Amino acid sequence: MPRETVAEFTVDHVQVLDREGTVDTDLEPDLGEERLEELYRLMKLARRFEERAIALQRRGEIGTYAPAIGQEAAQIGSASALAAEDWMTTSFRESAAYLARGTPIDRLLCYAMGMEEGAEVPEGSRSMPPSIAVGSQALHGVGIGWGQAMLGEEGASLVYFGDGATSEGDVYEALNLAGVYDARTVFFCQNNQYAISVPREEQSRAETLAQKAIAAGIEGIQVDGNDVLGVYAVTRAALARAREGRPTLVEAITYRRSMHTTADDPSVYREPEEERDWEAYDPIDRFETYLRERGVLDDELIAAIEERVEADLEEGIERAMDERDSVDPAEMFDYAYADLPPWVERQREAFEEGPGGASGDGTSAGGHGE
Amino acid sequence: MASNRTLVEAVREALSEELARDDSVVVYGQDVAVDGGVFRATQGLAETYPERVYDAPVAESGIVGLGVGLAAVGLRPVPEIQFSGFAFQAFHQIQQHVARLHSRTRGTLSCPMTLRTPYGGGIRALEHHSESYEAGYAHIPGLKVVIPSGPADAKGLLASAIRDPDPVLFLEPMRIYRAFREEVPEGDHLVPIGEARVVDPGEDVTVVAWGAMLREARRAAGAVDASVELIDARSISPLDTETITDSVRKTGRCVVVHEAPRSGGMGAEVAARIGEEAFFYLEAPVERVAGYDVPYPLFAREEAYLPDRERILAGIERAIET
Numbered sequence: 001m002p003r004e005t006v007a008e009f010t011v012d013h014v015q016v017l018d019r020e021g022t023v024d025t026d027l028e029p030d031l032g033e034e035r036l037e038e039l040y041r042l043m044k045l046a047r048r049f050e051e052r053a054i055a056l057q058r059r060g061e062i063g064t065y066a067p068a069i070g071q072e073a074a075q076i077g078s079a080s081a082l083a084a085e086d087w088m089t090t091s092f093r094e095s096a097a098y099l100a101r102g103t104p105i106d107r108l109l110c111y112a113m114g115m116e117e118g119a120e121v122p123e124g125s126r127s128m129p130p131s132i133a134v135g136s137q138a139l140h141g142v143g144i145g146w147g148q149a150m151l152g153e154e155g156a157s158l159v160y161f162g163d164g165a166t167s168e169g170d171v172y173e174a175l176n177l178a179g180v181y182d183a184r185t186v187f188f189c190q191n192n193q194y195a196i197s198v199p200r201e202e203q204s205r206a207e208t209l210a211q212k213a214i215a216a217g218i219e220g221i222q223v224d225g226n227d228v229l230g231v232y233a234v235t236r237a238a239l240a241r242a243r244e245g246r247p248t249l250v251e252a253i254t255y256r257r258s259m260h261t262t263a264d265d266p267s268v269y270r271e272p273e274e275e276r277d278w279e280a281y282d283p284i285d286r287f288e289t290y291l292r293e294r295g296v297l298d299d300e301l302i303a304a305i306e307e308r309v310e311a312d313l314e315e316g317i318e319r320a321m322d323e324r325d326s327v328d329p330a331e332m333f334d335y336a337y338a339d340l341p342p343w344v345e346r347q348r349e350a351f352e353e354g355p356g357g358a359s360g361d362g363t364s365a366g367g368h369g370e
Numbered sequence: 371m372a373s374n375r376t377l378v379e380a381v382r383e384a385l386s387e388e389l390a391r392d393d394s395v396v397v398y399g400q401d402v403a404v405d406g407g408v409f410r411a412t413q414g415l416a417e418t419y420p421e422r423v424y425d426a427p428v429a430e431s432g433i434v435g436l437g438v439g440l441a442a443v444g445l446r447p448v449p450e451i452q453f454s455g456f457a458f459q460a461f462h463q464i465q466q467h468v469a470r471l472h473s474r475t476r477g478t479l480s481c482p483m484t485l486r487t488p489y490g491g492g493i494r495a496l497e498h499h500s501e502s503y504e505a506g507y508a509h510i511p512g513l514k515v516v517i518p519s520g521p522a523d524a525k526g527l528l529a530s531a532i533r534d535p536d537p538v539l540f541l542e543p544m545r546i547y548r549a550f551r552e553e554v555p556e557g558d559h560l561v562p563i564g565e566a567r568v569v570d571p572g573e574d575v576t577v578v579a580w581g582a583m584l585r586e587a588r589r590a591a592g593a594v595d596a597s598v599e600l601i602d603a604r605s606i607s608p609l610d611t612e613t614i615t616d617s618v619r620k621t622g623r624c625v626v627v628h629e630a631p632r633s634g635g636m637g638a639e640v641a642a643r644i645g646e647e648a649f650f651y652l653e654a655p656v657e658r659v660a661g662y663d664v665p666y667p668l669f670a671r672e673e674a675y676l677p678d679r680e681r682i683l684a685g686i687e688r689a690i691e692t
């Protein structure tokens with residue numbers, strides 16, 4: 001029986017800024033000093049935001065929180081490649097990406113404080129609210145990218161998920177559908193090495209996660225996810241292709257240096273040596289080395305940036321706390337449907353009357369929504 | 371002999387004893403092995419049974435669908451879905467295959483799967499981590515749905531579920547995983563599925579509850595100026611109609627308490643069965659104290675959503691005063 005190879009595939013890995021902070025000038029994205037400084041400020045802001053969020057959770061001010069310390073380059077680099085007309089669809093660990101898109105700090109904190117208010121999409125924003133169910137959002141990102149093509153819009157769609165999410169059926173379906181419909185979608189997988197406790201190697205036998213694109217007939221590429229310039233360049237190129245109807249799966253290799261969530265204890269499933277190894281590849285330190293050598297940053301400027309970051313955080317936290325103090329629980333009835341249906345209206349009235357109210361839970365007296 | 375256990379410890383004990391008793395039991399799910407489960411329900415099991423306790427990729431449909439195959443070759447899968455809100459990712463497997471394998475093959479194959487999953491609200495969790503859609507599962511013929519309200523029952527019901535020839539969805543109320551301890555019989559302890567428990571006998575009004583709501587209902591019953599017969603339904607499907615209707619024939623009044631949304635919830639089913647079987651004994655309409663018909667709110671508003679002692683108390687009073 002004749003047997004021959006009918007298809008062969010390769011997956012590229014991209015790194016622009018190496019671990020010592022030396023840049024590959026052939027691949028270096030063309031960013032002015034101001035943009036570089038801005039990338040740096042955003043990474044610092046994200047790092048401090050995560051640290052403050054963990055501290056706030058420890059004090060009982062916010063709920064269970066999923067920090068992305070160590071993933072700043074992956075998120076800031078990719079989200080900074082988005083144009084205003086592009087859409088972003090996220091998972092639950094993308095505070096840094098939201099910050100890069102200009103989402104106010106207090107909105108993120110309100111959400112973390114358990115207030116639906118924090119998930120409202122501000123007028124003109126093209127950022128979807130976070131999806132807590134792992135991988136389910138990948139399909140939405142494809143729907144957006146396909147819809148944009150149908151509508152003849154300018155933009156493209158960037159969807160975030162983790163390494164664990166690539167095991168979910170929804171993500172496979174999303175990759176396949178993006179290829180079928182020429183969706184203007186870029187899949188951005190942050191491979192941070194763990195899905196809660198399960199290491200990347202036990203998530204899939206595949207050598208790379210990027211190669212999951214291949215079966216769907218779309219492009220798969222790996223990037224050093226702790227290299228903000230590499231992430232930016234790869235994402236920007238992928239978004240440009242997406243605008244032509246060619247979707248891409250980007251696998252950003254990074255490391256979640258913090259716990260999975262504030263309810264997690266990573267010492268159960270990983271070794272301190274591994275954590276120390278990755279500490280040496282911290283995305284912020286590496287970028288700072290490069291920027292100092294390029295003369296973009298010096299001690300004085302860094303101090304000024306840090307001061308601004310702290311002030312912004314302080315203000316955001318204060319705003320969120322003020323908003324929490326004025327939460328109206330009865331609002332939970334108002335958004336279940338576009339128009340408040342009569343039976344829910346009655347439940348709302350009963351709720352406001354309190355448990356002693358004549359109509360109980362709102363349906364026993366007066367029937368059920370007739 | 372009995373030991374003082376929390377609900378989560380009782381679950382772990384049942385799993386450990388069933389793994390020891392039956393070589394065909396296989397435990398697997400997201401983070402269940404090395405991490406011992408996000409609630410530590412499976413802690414230590416992988417060390418003792420490395421060949422029968424596995425971590426799984428993040429793939430609920432995969433986890434449940436695999437179990438259908440494991441069952442087909444004669445194993446007894448006991449998968450865990452990390453939070454019941456994500457069992458929806460596997461809903462098609464549950465409805466189309468788990469619940470139907472036996473009937474589809476006219477009994478030549480079966481799916482004795484016990485699908486365990488933390489369930490319900492009250493722990494300030496993230497979106498989708500607090501829902502209680504037991505009615506949706508109870509609506510599926512071929513599937514049993516069990517919800518313990520305390521450690522002893524958790525152990526006995528889980529052991530029964532694992533030994534049951536039919537698939538069982540075993541919902542574990544997160545809020546009471548560690549809220550209190552209770553004497554749990556050591557060794558073999560089986561609580562039959564399909565039998566409700568009369569927690570406290572009474573004469574004036576029947577209160578039916580399950581899961582974490584049982585404790586709230588009990589607190590309310592203790593505060594009311596009437597003799598309350600409190601029933602823990604325990605098994606949502608099959609539901610023990612007889613225990614409930616016998617009680618209503620005696621009291622003439624019934625309040626059903628659940629944290630799931632009111633419309634289409636199991637309270638409606640309880641009320642309907644009372645209407646069918648004990649209508650002429652009723653002295654008041656069956657009262658439902660339930661969650662509201664809104665998506666489960668994020669935690670800043672969850673206390674407003676969940677039935678508590680006051681709301682249940684008011685429900686009981688309405689039933690009595692009518």
Ligand SMILES: Cc1ncc(C[n+]2csc(CCOP(=O)(O)OP(=O)(O)O)c2C)c(N)n1
Pocket residue numbers: 093132133134135161162163164165166192194195196256260400428430452453456459
């Ligand atoms: C559908 C679904 N299943 C399970 C969970 C519970 N859970 C939350 S995060 C997580 C691991 C996700 O890992 P990964 O996709 O790698 O993202 P990361 O947390 O590393 O950012 C799991 C299993 C969930 N939120 N959604």
